[in-house]
Amino acid sequence: MKTFFCELEVTLEVIGGKWKGLVLYYLIKGPKRTGELKRLVHNISQKMLIQTLRELETDGLIRRKMYNQVPPKVEYSTTELGQSLEPILSSLCDWGGNYAEQSFAPGEIEILYLD
Amino acid sequence: MKTFFCELEVTLEVIGGKWKGLVLYYLIKGPKRTGELKRLVHNISQKMLIQTLRELETDGLIRRKMYNQVPPKVEYSTTELGQSLEPILSSLCDWGGNYAEQSFAPGEIEILYLD
DNA sequence: CAGTATCCCCAGAGATACTG
């Protein structure tokens, strides 16, 4: 039996870590192919991308749709459960935007949007 | 100059990682002494607790108040900036609670509340 | 009690090459 010491720990178990939040962030905006995600989630390696996707899929947050064709095509999308994180991730973004304005002088920080 | 590729990355830079969210979670409920935090944030080591507190302080999310007495007494509390994460952490908890109900059979998981 | 200083380890993550 798995033991947690508050609900936040449960959440962090599912979307914590270095990449899960970011992958979800882009998938929540709409279905993406593997290559697109690789481009969007900057600096993620092939290995970590696939690994992250597998874990999110196992935990029921995303869905993997495979097209039987050559060359292969795979599309990832959020489940309802995954999509239910949209308001939270949205808030986290807003907070980060504010923080960037408040706590950095112009020129100390830049944000490059990829999508 | 630090470069980010979306606002979420900024947020994760500040409250990402293994412990920051949990430490904030408890501090948002009210000021705490070092020892209390050590007890509440289950399994955190002395080293990681102090390190986490220092980083949160540096980033302006918490405040450290030291009482000049023997034995030493130190109290940590949130700044306004830190407190502004309250609704988000709250949402993350709710989400985790729901997830625990939906995705685990009774007996597969337990949540022990420490405060 | 709060905090520092070390030593040490291993899982998470990077890099590269390969396959269907």
Place this chain on the structure above:
DNA sequence: CAGTATCTCTGGGGATACTG
């Protein structure tokens, strides 16, 4: 294009001992 398989390695993090 999507994914697997290895190999490697770093630094996040754990354990312990010590100080004011």
